[in-house]
Amino acid sequence: MSEPREYTVDEIREQFLADIWRKVDYWEQLPNKTKRERLSGLVHSILSALDGCSLSVPGFLLIPNPHPSDKEFHEALGENWYPSPSLENDIGGDLHGLWYKVRKE
Secondary structure, eight states: OOOOOOOOHHHHHHHHHHHHHHHHHHHHHHHTTOOHHHHHHHHHHHHHHHTTTSSSSOOOOOOOOOOHHHHHHHHHHHHOOOOOOOGOOOHHHHHHHHHHHHSSS
């Protein structure tokens, strides 16, 4: 048996994607739900995982990562642009709580 260690990026990615597939399987088989209810439930489950509300995986940061020329391009067009990557720009934490508030069915 090997010593405990930090997960690798590849292992974390695999765990996260496996968790998403478990959620797909769960929401796909639910009876008495419309397709829209199942899709919305799946999105809510994924957002909950990203926010850190899952027992299977930890929460994750969700930070905009625009192309380096994004600001210049949009500024020249008189449009808004996304900020450069920074921990201050993490939009995660309560995405699952906001999901149904943004668009009510």
